[in-house]
Amino acid sequence: MEIELELCGIPYQSEAPTRLDYKGRDLADGRIDLLIDQRLVVELKAVPATARKFNRQAANYLRATGLPLGLVINFDNEVLRDGIARVIRT
Secondary structure (H helix, E strand, O other): OHHHHHHOOOOEEEEEEEEEEEOOEEEEEEEEEEEEOOOEEEEEEOOOOOHHHHHHHHHHHHHHHOOOEEEEEEOOOOOHHHHEEEEEOO
């Protein structure tokens, strides 16, 4: 995926560090798989697990960064489109 972003000239940051907190208290350091153009959080997975867990992870990163939109892409699907979930910060 990083190769395609580079070939298309799309700026991104791999393993972008972020700080997770709860009500102003630091909890942990996180790493966003891909932060694209400082606007889109992308979490990449390749495991046979429920999307809800990964969607919550992406939602936490959205809250931490203040960004509105994220994607969770799980490559462990017969058809890739079935493994893509859009996550919106609420």
